[in-house]
Amino acid sequence: MNCKSFEIKKPENFDISQIFDCGQCFRFDRVDxxxxxxxxxxxxxxxxxxxxxxxxxxxxxxxxxxxxxDFFDLKTDYSEIIKSFADDKTLSEAAKFAGGIRILxxxxxxxxxxxIISQNNNIPRIKGIINRMSEKYGKEIFDDGKRxxxxxxxxxxxxxxxxxxxxxxxxxxxxxxxxxxxxTVSQNPRFLCEVSKLDTKSASEKLIxxxxxxxxxxxxxxxxxxxxxxxxxxxxxxxxxxxKYYPDGATAHLCGENAGIAQQYLFYYERCKNNVYINKxxxxxxxx
DNA sequence: GGGCAGGTCTAAG
DNA sequence: CTTAGACCTGCC
Numbered sequence: 001m002n003c004k005s006f007e008i009k010k011p012e013n014f015d016i017s018q019i020f021d022c023g024q025c026f027r028f029d030r031v032d033x034x035x036x037x038x039x040x041x042x043x044x045x046x047x048x049x050x051x052x053x054x055x056x057x058x059x060x061x062x063x064x065x066x067x068x069x070d071f072f073d074l075k076t077d078y079s080e081i082i083k084s085f086a087d088d089k090t091l092s093e094a095a096k097f098a099g100g101i102r103i104l105x106x107x108x109x110x111x112x113x114x115x116i117i118s119q120n121n122n123i124p125r126i127k128g129i130i131n132r133m134s135e136k137y138g139k140e141i142f143d144d145g146k147r148x149x150x151x152x153x154x155x156x157x158x159x160x161x162x163x164x165x166x167x168x169x170x171x172x173x174x175x176x177x178x179x180x181x182x183x184t185v186s187q188n189p190r191f192l193c194e195v196s197k198l199d200t201k202s203a204s205e206k207l208i209x210x211x212x213x214x215x216x217x218x219x220x221x222x223x224x225x226x227x228x229x230x231x232x233x234x235x236x237x238x239x240x241x242x243x244k245y246y247p248d249g250a251t252a253h254l255c256g257e258n259a260g261i262a263q264q265y266l267f268y269y270e271r272c273k274n275n276v277y278i279n280k281x282x283x284x285x286x287x288x
Numbered sequence: 289g290g291g292c293a294g295g296t297c298t299a300a301g
Numbered sequence: 302c303t304t305a306g307a308c309c310t311g312c313c
Contacts, residue, residue, distance in 0.1 A: 023294060119295040125311060126293095172309025177296085214296050235294035267294080 006064045007055040013078035015100020016049040021278045022101050022268045024224050026114055026127050027152070039134075040071050041107055042151045044142035058142070073102045073227070081258050088253050090245040091262055094269035101264050104224060108192045109185055110152040111225025112207070115217045116177050123278050132169045137161060155185035177212020184210050200228050223260040232259040241266050 020028045020036050028038030037046035045068060046057040056064055069075070082099055085091040118126050130152070137153030158166060159182040166182075167175035185191050195203045200222060207218040219233035232254060234242075242250060245266075253262050 115294090118293095120293060120308075121295085121310085122293040122312060128311090167309090170310065173297095173307090174309080212296065216295060220294080233294075237294060271294095 004060055005055055005057045006059055006061050007053050008064075010049065010052050010054050011074055013082070013099050014049075014054070014072070014074075014102060016047060016054070018098055018100040018268060019072070019102055019104065022098070022264055023123070023278055024220075024264070025104050025106060026118075026123070026130050027110075029127075039141065039149050039151060040104075041067070042139065042141045043067060044144075044149045071105050073105055076102070076229075078102065078261070081261055084258070085253055085262065088251045091251070091253055091265065094262075094265040097272070098265045098268035101261075101268060103227065103229060103261060103264065105227050106224050107152065108196070108221070108225040109155050112181055112185070112192075112210075112213070112217075112221045113152070113155075113158075113178060115220040115224075116181055116210075116212050117171060117174055118220070119174065119177075119212070119214075119217060121174075129169055129171055133158075133166075136169070155182045158182040159186040174212060177210070180211040181213070196226055200230050203228070204231070219260075223263075229260045230257045232263050235267075237267055237270060238263060241270050 016034060016036055017030070019025075020030065025038075027040065028036045030036050031046070034050070035046065035048045037044070039045075043059070043063070045059055048055045048057070056068060059068060078099065082092075082095045085095055114126070114130060117129050134150035134152055135148075137157045138150035140148050141151050142149040158178065163175050163179040166178050169175075171178060188194075195206050198206060203222055203226070204215070204218040207213050207221055208215070213221075216233050216235055219231045222228040222231035223233060232238075242254075246254070253259065256262075
């Protein structure tokens, strides 16, 4: 690999494994304990977290400032947000545990499409589908000598490919949903831009008009694709958390401007307690 | 082998 | 408005 790299002092509230093990992103893989690699937009990066610094490989200062700093949401002060949760005991404890999470600023279309794929599905298969989809319909953007990396395909390409081709990627019953989303977005190139101008509730209602998009997928799309930190995805885990820790109803934080961040803390906290990890190290490291 | 996976649609009360 | 079933597939 070429040796272009850039490093920064490790930001507060930044933990690479929490960021990629909280289920918000399907395009990064763990290559060792503190290193992840993957693709965002049309860029490949590999990141190693050390004790007090972060090293970004295959990028330089200019691209870091113009792209990755924003992708990792480095301009948001998460410690202020965590402080604001102080009056909620469960949430504060979760934040103590998961406070290294940052809400990635992913591409809008990619987030929409990915979370449609995620419904009633498991992480390894979601990643497999997205990989096949990108290899076939995305652009090759990087080759490290071992493997080629592809961008996420745009909506128009998938729409042109057609529903049966989307099904052929082994997307199952989601093929028609992905196709409807691709049709909606490519027939109106301003669709996602229009969504971004609406308040979160109206934006959600607009997204839900797409077949296969319900409350959960819409909220994930808005949280991860539109940086709507007030979007609050409710899945089976969050439902359980709400019943267990908030039997008398959610606190204001879970409806407020940072509800989505609160959700991520609670989600990660509860899943770790139940020993559910997303990005396991490759098998070979254990066997030999 | 069968249950289950960060849901949503559809059909029926 | 609420609630079962069904749904592709392939991991665990």
